[in-house]
Amino acid sequence: MEDGPMYPGRVLAAPVDLGGTGYYIHWGVLQISAANAVVIVLMLVVFALALLLPFPRGRQRR
Numbered sequence: 055m056e057d058g059p060m061y062p063g064r065v066l067a068a069p070v071d072l073g074g075t076g077y078y079i080h081w082g083v084l085q086i087s088a089a090n091a092v093v094i095v096l097m098l099v100v101f102a103l104a105l106l107l108p109f110p111r112g113r114q115r116r
Contacts, residue, residue, distance in 0.1 A: 077088040
């Protein structure tokens with residue numbers, strides 16, 4: 055099996071090692087994986103932007 059830069063397995067491989075142990079954030083009794091924490095923060099940012107950005111308006115009829 056070829057292991058060069060054009061090998062499709064390298065292109066489709068995950069950018070991080072998914073076979074290892076995950077990184078967890080501990081806060082009292084709360085435990086969450088770092089990946090899930092990043093997703094939650096990004097969702098909150100998108101939600102805040104949806105509330106703060108002006109709603110696009112179409113042309114107004116007279």
